[in-house]
Amino acid sequence: MKPVLEHIKLGEKRSILAYKYSGEDFDAPWHFHPQHELTFITKSTGTKFIGDYVGSYQPGELVLLRSYLPHCWKNLQEQNEMPESIVIQWNKGIYNRVPELEALFNMLRAASRGILFSKDTVKALKPKIEALLHLEGQALYLNLLELLLALAACDFTYLSNASFEDDIPTEYGSRMSKIHDFIEANYQRKIFLKELAELVSMSEYSFSRFFSKMMGRPFFTFLNEYRINIASRMLIDTDWSVAQIGYACGYESLTFFHKQFKKVKHVTPKKYRSKHKA
Numbered sequence: 001m002k003p004v005l006e007h008i009k010l011g012e013k014r015s016i017l018a019y020k021y022s023g024e025d026f027d028a029p030w031h032f033h034p035q036h037e038l039t040f041i042t043k044s045t046g047t048k049f050i051g052d053y054v055g056s057y058q059p060g061e062l063v064l065l066r067s068y069l070p071h072c073w074k075n076l077q078e079q080n081e082m083p084e085s086i087v088i089q090w091n092k093g094i095y096n097r098v099p100e101l102e103a104l105f106n107m108l109r110a111a112s113r114g115i116l117f118s119k120d121t122v123k124a125l126k127p128k129i130e131a132l133l134h135l136e137g138q139a140l141y142l143n144l145l146e147l148l149l150a151l152a153a154c155d156f157t158y159l160s161n162a163s164f165e166d167d168i169p170t171e172y173g174s175r176m177s178k179i180h181d182f183i184e185a186n187y188q189r190k191i192f193l194k195e196l197a198e199l200v201s202m203s204e205y206s207f208s209r210f211f212s213k214m215m216g217r218p219f220f221t222f223l224n225e226y227r228i229n230i231a232s233r234m235l236i237d238t239d240w241s242v243a244q245i246g247y248a249c250g251y252e253s254l255t256f257f258h259k260q261f262k263k264v265k266h267v268t269p270k271k272y273r274s275k276h277k278a
Contacts, residue, residue, distance in 0.1 A: 037088070037089045188249065
């Protein structure tokens with residue numbers, strides 16, 4: 001089974017692509033590509049999947065991905081504004097390995113796990129990111145290099161526990177895309193392992209091994225993290241009661257929802273809402 005490979009239209013006369021995405025959904029499947037990518041979220045909230053990482057995202061986030069790192073963003077459907085992001089993708093090897101660029105290449109090596117930059121970094125460099133949308137040719141080439149060198153001097157947080165450097169296993173393909181789409185459509189209800197196994201034509205045992213290998217944890221641990229991240233956004237973005245949110249995210253017991261939320265977020269749902277709404 002082949003990986004889900006995204007073909008980025010660069011061509012012989014172009015090595016960098018900078019564009020603004022705006023639409024009803026961030027609808028790209030879980031995918032990878034040979035280019036490096038810098039993604040700046042300008043509008044919408046939802047869940048991001050970077051390698052074996054799953055977590056919420058919000059406007060103002062800036063993430064750097066090394067080539068071949070599987071990823072996707074899934075926005076919450078219950079939003080008034082359309083998702084929007086600035087995306088910069090560039091071919092490997094356009095900047096030579098020289099001593100003066102050592103910090104840049106160290107950062108790209110770290111980005112094989114996906115890295116998230118601090119809010120202060122994003123605030124300071126936002127004008128440089130937006131400026132790339134209006135540049136072409138050598139101006140785009142030089143300004144991207146200037147931006148990357150500035151980012152290389154900034155603090156960041158790793159996202160994925162596993163790193164991905166050019167050696168994507170064949171399992172990364174339509175299987176994982178189907179699994180992500182299924183979770184997105186069905187997290188509100190009880191999900192059975194048998195359903196997922198049948199979806200990707202595997203036995204339950206084989207599916208469990210496959211998923212744990214790819215995502216670094218059992219399926220139901222991953223599903224719980226997914227649900228809690230959805231719940232955390234609902235606590236901030238809606239006036240629903242904690243009980244309503246717990247049931248809407250697929251938890252049949254309010255007590256169990258409280259327990260799992262505190263396990264993932266280290267605070268109760270009520271305290272989480274109070275902290276973030278404040």
